[in-house]
Structures are given as structure tokens and as C-alpha cells.
Amino acid sequence: MRLLLVEDDMMIGESVLDALRGEGYAVDWVRDGALADTALRTERYDLVLLDLGLPKMDGIAVLKALRARRETTPVLIATARDAVPARIAGLDAGADDYVLKPFDLDELSARIRALLRRAAGRAEPVFSYGRISLNPATHEALLDGEPVALSQREWAVLEALIARPGMILSRTQLEEKLYSWKDEISSNAVEVYVHSLRKKLGPDLIRNIRGMGYMIAKEPAATRPDPDEGGTGSGTGDAA
Ligand code: CA
Numbered sequence: 001m002r003l004l005l006v007e008d009d010m011m012i013g014e015s016v017l018d019a020l021r022g023e024g025y026a027v028d029w030v031r032d033g034a035l036a037d038t039a040l041r042t043e044r045y046d047l048v049l050l051d052l053g054l055p056k057m058d059g060i061a062v063l064k065a066l067r068a069r070r071e072t073t074p075v076l077i078a079t080a081r082d083a084v085p086a087r088i089a090g091l092d093a094g095a096d097d098y099v100l101k102p103f104d105l106d107e108l109s110a111r112i113r114a115l116l117r118r119a120a121g122r123a124e125p126v127f128s129y130g131r132i133s134l135n136p137a138t139h140e141a142l143l144d145g146e147p148v149a150l151s152q153r154e155w156a157v158l159e160a161l162i163a164r165p166g167m168i169l170s171r172t173q174l175e176e177k178l179y180s181w182k183d184e185i186s187s188n189a190v191e192v193y194v195h196s197l198r199k200k201l202g203p204d205l206i207r208n209i210r211g212m213g214y215m216i217a218k219e220p221a222a223t224r225p226d227p228d229e230g231g232t233g234s235g236t237g238d239a240a
Helices: 010-022 033-042 059-068 084-092 105-119 152-162 171-178 189-201
Strands: 002-006 026-030 047-051 075-080 097-101 127-129 132-135 140-143 146-148 206-209 213-216
Touching (some): 002 010, 002 033, 002 171, 010 026, 010 105, 026 033, 047 059, 059 084, 075 084, 075 105, 084 097, 127 152, 152 171, 171 189, 171 213, 189 206
Parallel strands (some): 002 026, 002 047, 075 097
Antiparallel strands (some): 127 132
């Protein structure tokens, strides 16, 4: 998941950035409203954490411009504890929720998970798909009830695909969810993560749709796949 952090206070920005990266999100951080507006016009984010008092363009104006473009990206506004009118103005301008400063970082993370869940059309906090379950709050992945160790980026690829079974995500769309501006992207990174996820979770889970990208089938396979039955995961034809 890729987030945009809009915060002009260096100390707050750094601590939130650290916390969110620690949770496995790819995070871009901008320190004024004009840069936030540009980022939102050029990149695709899963969620925006938006301070309201900002240099160059205030947060409400950034938010109004986003919603005027009919963008549904979830927006979490950050306001001072006593700033009730600003909070109301933010919610009425299209924000989905708010957090109070100073942040409780655990509460911030929980609100982000709740908004991401809602944006994906889910009510239940844990992803269940066939034999697999993923808990975004603990980053625990289970296969047939047994924990599976996934790297942060393997987790991110799997979460992006499992959030919308049946939807094809291109390599570029997956890269956008994995990397912030500061990260160097190696050209075959997504293929590498998909390969290791297939090794850990079964060859047939993630499908390669030639020329288009990757998807997880809308419905999980009803039974445990038989390793002798071949299947589609023989490791060939992996060029997305
Ligand atoms: Ca500020």
C-alpha cells in the first residue's frame, strides 16, 4: 500500500514516516500543500494523511481540489485537539476521518487500516481467501492455520492482490504500491516477489495474465491442489 504523508512539521513528519514505513507501507512525504496537490495529480495513492495548516496551499484546498476531480482516495486529516471547526470543515470538504495531534501512532495505524479496509469494500479486519488468511494489524500470514514468514514486500504484493480477487494488477500498478520516490526499483522485482510467494503459498494462487499482469482468482480453489496434477504454476511463461 502506498501512502502520501502531507506534514510541514519536521519532527512530526519524521516520526510518522518512520512508524508507517515500519508498518510496511510505501510512503511519500511532502511538506507543503502545493507539492501535495502535484503529487495527488501525478501519482496513485491508497490513502492520504493530510495536515490542514500547510505552507503554499492549505490542506482544505488540497482536499477540495482532489474531490473536485472525483478522486475517491481515502483522506485522513490531522488536526489539533481543540480545532473543532477545522475538523468539521475538513470532513465536509471530503475527508473520511480525522486524527488528533499529537498523534498516538498506534491509533493512527488502526485508523489507516480501517480506512483501507472500507476503501476495499470490506468490513472484516482479516483477509480470508481459501487456505490463506492475512491480518493487516499483526502482519501475520497463515496457510492452513500455520504461520508463513513473508517479507514486507511479499506481504504488500499479496495484500494488493488478495484485496481484490479477480482484478488484474499490472506490474506497474504493483510497483506503485511497493515503492516510494526514494526507493530504487529493480526491473524484475515484482516477478521475484510473485515467484517466492508461489513457493511459500502454492503455485496456483497467483496467476500470470500474459501481457496484463497478475491476479488472484475471484473464488479460491475448493480443494487443496494436488502437487502431481501439474497446474499452471510450473514456472514457465512468466513474462508479464
Ligand atoms: Ca502544519
